[in-house]
Amino acid sequence: MSIHVRAYKLFYKYLFSYIFILLVPLIILGAFIYVYFLGIIKEDVISNNMNKLDHIRYVIDDHLKQIRVISDQIYIKNMTPFFFEDNPLMSLKTIDDLKNYTLTNNFISDILMFNHNDQYIYSSTSSYKIPLFFEKIYNYEQWDENSFIHDMNIYETPVVRPMESILLRGQQDKGRFTTLIYPLSSGGAKPNQTVLFLIAEKSFQNLLKDNMKDYGGNTLIMDSNNHIVTALKDDPILQSPSFQNILNASTDELNQTVTLEHVKYIFSIVVSTETGWKYITLVPVNRIMEKVTSLKLIFMYILAFIILISCGAIYYLMLVNYKPILLLKKFTEKIWKDDNPDRNELTSVQGALEFLNNRNTELYSRLEDYEIAAKEYMLFQLIRGKFKSREDLQQKAHSLGLTLTKSWMRVITLKLGHIRHSFSVDSILELIENSLPDELEGYARDHMDQENIVLIIASDEMADTSLECILASIQSSLKEKFELISTVGVGRAYQDVSQLPKSYIESMTAIDYRLVKGTGQIIFSYELETTQSRSAFSSQFASDKLKIYIKQGDLEQIDNILQKVIHFLKQDKPSMFEAKLICFEIINAVVLTIEEMNKQQPTAPMNSPDVFLLFEYETVDELVETVKKLSNEISSRLQTISTNHKASLIEQMKDYLKAHYSDCDFMLQQMAEYFNMSQASLSQYFKEHTGSNVLDFETNLKLEKAKQLLISSHLPIKDLSLEVGYYNVNSFIRRFKQVIGITPGEFRKQFQTE
Known part of the structure; x- marks a missing residue:
């Protein structure tokens, strides 16, 4: 009775220790996964944002390069300024050129050209006097006729007007546009022409949405003067002093966690080396935590399920696996007599193993000698x-x-x-x-x-x-x-x-x-x-x-x-x-x-x-x-093996022919070398034991294969001849007719008719 009690104590001792061993790593693993997932998701968001920002930078830089090229082309075609009243035909040509540029670049909404000291502005659709243009065509909220003329006379380098509302001709609603201003000059002289490119907000917005969808943050583009060109969302924090301070302290490429208006964000920035424009994302940290919290709940449910299943499995396996220990104890008693009745099962097995180890050591030394x-x-x-x-x-x-x-x-x-x-x-x-x-x-x-x-x-x-x-x-x-x-x-x-x-x-x-x-x-x-x-x-x-x-x-x-x-x-x-x-x-x-x-x-x-x-x-x-x-x-x-071996050698020769008959380069000499015989000896030996010479046997194999292909496939006769080992299709046809009696084509037709 005492033996059974001792056995069950050992059983429960192992059971609880195994459950403890299971729980400790699972709990540690759970805590680790929680922290690790947070870091992974955060790194993933940052990495994805940086990649997307870099892609947006690349695309917009490419568009801006094209705009620069267009402005240079416009300048080359209009190097000598003209006045509308002096040369109306030249104005028509200019309008057509601007229209062509607009049609070939869907990123640009419109292109305007202004010759300084002229009273007209040229667009891709027509020419307008300056007052009419600002009153009826493109009515800027914060840019009138006088400001326009003043700006055109002082701008000597490209300038970007931030996104602003413009009332368009024939429309009730206002549109938002960014205006890129490119003064045109040569050799450092004062510009006498200016080209304006109007980029609709939707052009930027579509680009941002296509690349930054489903990430739960805000993305904005700023020019080199830190003016907002466009943003996915109009957020007041973008105008806050704290955001400007972070922006001024940022480097070319940066990822950091910042606090704006008591809210934590992951701030990512990429700066274009071509234009100096900044591409920025702000992702609220709580958006990341939403994913982590969801994963945490799922993980906890899974963890609890695993623990329950594992504990049940441990208990069952302990019942199954503990029985062999008791049987092993009985078996060791047959091998080694235990003088200590208070030993438990494992210590008894240990004593038996020590006894066997001593015996094995002796055997091992003998084995080394062997x-x-x-x-x-x-x-x-x-x-x-x-x-x-x-x-x-x-x-x-x-x-x-x-x-x-x-x-x-x-x-x-x-x-x-x-x-x-x-x-x-x-x-x-x-x-x-x-x-x-x-x-x-x-x-x-x-x-x-x-x-x-x-x-x-x-x-x-x-x-x-x-x-x-x-x-x-x-x-x-x-x-x-x-x-x-x-x-x-x-x-x-x-x-x-x-x-x-x-x-x-x-x-x-x-x-x-x-x-x-x-x-x-x-x-x-x-x-x-x-x-x-x-x-x-x-x-x-x-x-x-x-x-x-x-x-x-x-x-x-x-x-x-x-x-x-x-x-x-x-x-x-x-x-x-x-x-x-x-x-x-x-x-x-x-x-x-x-x-x-x-x-x-x-x-x-x-x-x-x-x-x-x-x-x-x-x-x-x-x-x-x-x-x-x-x-x-x-x-x-x-005398013992001669007869059987002859038959075996003939079978080997036949197998060799069956394996190589379709090779166009098959030669009897190669076969003779394979069987360590001369060509004449092989031919004579083969004919004595089969009644047919080697080449006739090979030809029969070729033609039987050809008949199968003629019946079962639609291969052209030329390709079919190569399949059965004939380089020359005429040789194949001649040999086929000689043996079968009809040509391969007639054989195929005859079969199809039947």
């Missing part, structure tokens, strides 16, 4: 030729923590003198591996006779140029630290993993050459090459032929090749090194070919040549016996 031995064994198997593909090697190496990924691999053997007992072989191996630069991957192991160190390296390049320096450095380190004089034999680099035993044979033979070259040297295997001509026999040619004859199952030819190898070994008496390499190449070629065939028709695996066994041979006669045994084994093996 990994070292496993690495040694893998490297040993590698130079024995037990890995046939780089994928197999990398998979095994990766599982043991080894890296052998580079393209070229070779074996290097170091012949050491007597190693003193005070030095361990492991420390020598570690020094050799650590002496390799980063661009090389390499691992060393001691040879069975304890006097040789075998080093397997992988590199991206085949060159031997820098390798000699690296090996010389290793020799120096061995002499300095262990007082060892080492002779280094270097085998060739190979990309094929299965050729690594050959590199080992070369390195070991190079070591033996120390009797001639001397100890303490670095001897590359190519230094041992004999000058004896080998034109009478090529092991590479023999191995290539063997591969072909094995795939064809031609036992007679296989036996001929092997007899030639035996004859060469006995009669030509090559060096022992050369004989070993020939035997390795021949045996390895046979094994790899049979393994490739076994992928199609699996049988018992054939053993690779044991490189260490080859190295033990002292006479050519012993090697000859090995080749003879190989011949018998090949014959026995091919």
Whole structure:
């Protein structure tokens, strides 16, 4: 009973602690999100306002540039002032020009031109005497005839009249316009002409509304003299001294929170470098808070819902998850006997884990010893030729923590003198591996006779140029630290993993050459090459032929090749090194070919040549016996897989043709190279086993595909011929008619009729 009570105490302890852990971050998160959202929304409003203001500035600056261009064009066309009464025709031309400018720029409501000392003003519609113009045409509330003439005589630079009401001709209501005044002069002379551009308030308003809609604030444009050109809203605070003070203290681009009439605003300003006009937004802070408050309520509801659901989920999961703890307690009692009955479930499990940990520590130490031995064994198997593909090697190496990924691999053997007992072989191996630069991957192991160190390296390049320096450095380190004089034999680099035993044979033979070259040297295997001509026999040619004859199952030819190898070994008496390499190449070629065939028709695996066994041979006669045994084994093996493999090879050839028949560049020679056969051998082999030659089989595939396309598609005959592998449409049509009896077009019509 006491056990159950203790269990439930632990249950509720965890339950409340989990709920507490849930609530604390949620509350902190809620407070953080509230503050964070406020900042984000504020920053978003400021950023959006600044972007919108900058866009408005860009658009209006562009319009003002166009207005400046228009004023310059008007001046160029009217460089010599004229008077209406003296030249009425010139006035008509001026009116037409002004009308054209107005029609091509919808931002401008009207354009006026005034020649100083003239009694007329010219607009885009007509010419008017000055009194009539101000009384009937454009009746400014705060600008009369006398003020106009006075201003025209004193303005020498562009001036902006702030937005003001003007009673327009024929209208009852007043319109609000901004008047841009551009005196026209050249070379600093006193202006004798002035152009006035009337910009309707709605032109500015539409621009502001399109860009600043739905942001809950006010936007205004002010000229360089801080006169309001236009504003979205007529707000009294824009005329307040406090606003003017803020405006005077503002820089070119500014965002700040200001207080106007006891109300907080986010104040944003952008100043045009072109015109000096200011573009300003005022957004009440409480507008931002409305969004925050709405989000806050939504968040609180969501938070409360999450807490309720989470608490329920915690309670349910505690019921579900606590049961395994009790079961685990019972299970640990079977593994480890708890002497303390007052322990709760978790402390009992802890005691059992401590017991298991001690056991695992012992096992881990044993496993480390196994990994070292496993690495040694893998490297040993590698130079024995037990890995046939780089994928197999990398998979095994990766599982043991080894890296052998580079393209070229070779074996290097170091012949050491007597190693003193005070030095361990492991420390020598570690020094050799650590002496390799980063661009090389390499691992060393001691040879069975304890006097040789075998080093397997992988590199991206085949060159031997820098390798000699690296090996010389290793020799120096061995002499300095262990007082060892080492002779280094270097085998060739190979990309094929299965050729690594050959590199080992070369390195070991190079070591033996120390009797001639001397100890303490670095001897590359190519230094041992004999000058004896080998034109009478090529092991590479023999191995290539063997591969072909094995795939064809031609036992007679296989036996001929092997007899030639035996004859060469006995009669030509090559060096022992050369004989070993020939035997390795021949045996390895046979094994790899049979393994490739076994992928199609699996049988018992054939053993690779044991490189260490080859190295033990002292006479050519012993090697000859090995080749003879190989011949018998090949014959026995091919008797088993010959029939199935022939059928498989034919199927592979058919599959190859089905995959490449539609290629316009298909060549029989490419197919022959793919199957490692001559063109004549492939053709003969294919016809013997199918009754048809390769080209007829290919043509049949092309024409069957052509018939399908003629029936199922509307491709033009020219495109269709390319689809089935004919560059020349005439060749396709001729071949189709020759085999089918009718042309492709007649075939398609016949099918459609049916």
